[in-house]
Amino acid sequence: MNEPGIDVLMDQAAIRRRVDSGRVPDWGVDHYESFRDGLLGERNGTPFPCYFGIETEREGDALYTFCPSMTDKDALLSLGETIVEYHEVYEDHSERTPLTVFFRPTEETFTEAEYHESMWHVLQFLHVHDPEPWPEGIPTDPDDNEWEFCFNGEPMFPTCRAPFYEDRKSRYCPVGLEITFQPRSIFEGVTADTERGKRAREIIQERMESYDGACPHAQLGDWGVEGDREWPQYLFSQDEEQAPDECPIRTTREHPKSGVLIGA
Numbered sequence: 001m002n003e004p005g006i007d008v009l010m011d012q013a014a015i016r017r018r019v020d021s022g023r024v025p026d027w028g029v030d031h032y033e034s035f036r037d038g039l040l041g042e043r044n045g046t047p048f049p050c051y052f053g054i055e056t057e058r059e060g061d062a063l064y065t066f067c068p069s070m071t072d073k074d075a076l077l078s079l080g081e082t083i084v085e086y087h088e089v090y091e092d093h094s095e096r097t098p099l100t101v102f103f104r105p106t107e108e109t110f111t112e113a114e115y116h117e118s119m120w121h122v123l124q125f126l127h128v129h130d131p132e133p134w135p136e137g138i139p140t141d142p143d144d145n146e147w148e149f150c151f152n153g154e155p156m157f158p159t160c161r162a163p164f165y166e167d168r169k170s171r172y173c174p175v176g177l178e179i180t181f182q183p184r185s186i187f188e189g190v191t192a193d194t195e196r197g198k199r200a201r202e203i204i205q206e207r208m209e210s211y212d213g214a215c216p217h218a219q220l221g222d223w224g225v226e227g228d229r230e231w232p233q234y235l236f237s238q239d240e241e242q243a244p245d246e247c248p249i250r251t252t253r254e255h256p257k258s259g260v261l262i263g264a
Contacts, residue, residue, distance in 0.1 A: 061094035105176030142247030
């Protein structure tokens with residue numbers, strides 16, 4: 001986690017050293033500072049809705065990386081390698097360790113539709129170049145309530161922030177696309193079928209309504225709950241006409257689709 005460059009896995013101390021020493025480009029500094037300020041600040045007198053996120057940032061338990069492109073093959077292959085490395089260390093790093101990826105913003109202004117397209121392109125690319133088979137216990141049909149994105153054999157919940165959110169400030173990033181990957185395993189004990197999980201969801205939704213000044217998104221749900229779907233929650237729509245009506249990526253058990261990351 002201490003190699004030179006910014007497209008590598010970094011803990012909080014490493015990213016702060018790079019920022020303070022000027023080794024992170026302006027867009028990367030803006031990304032990280034926006035992320036940190038969003039998690040640790042308040043809006044409408046309310047802290048950020050996800051108190052797990054607040055805790056990991058405050059305690060220095062999160063991991064990060066920068067990705068210089070949302071489309072360049074080499075940049076996304078490097079991202080895949082970083083996620084593999086993350087999977088190797090996150091359980092030993094802390095109890096709940098997410099990986100946040102800061103993407104270099106485009107020179108032109110993107111529409112909401114273009115951000116949806118870009119996010120799903122990243123996930124589809126990772127799936128095509130997945131070094132491990134799709135987990136047997138996870139369906140490949142996104143319309144199944146137990147489907148979720150998987151990579152390197154790990155089911156994960158990617159949540160995004162982007163510049164197009166005018167109302168839902170808990171999902172707003174003024175710089176560009178940001179994806180936080182959270183392995184399913186870190187949600188053990190706080191899922192919807194546990195008392196602790198139900199209480200956590202109630203607190204998060206109460207905070208979200210106050211923080212955003214709007215009701216929680218209609219597509220907010222829980223994994224495995226009948227009628228809920230994971231994929232629309234990755235990048236909530238602001239304008240339904242610009243959001244996809246069905247999951248934009250195709251996931252299969254065919255393996256390998258690409259051997260580039262196998263053994264990398």
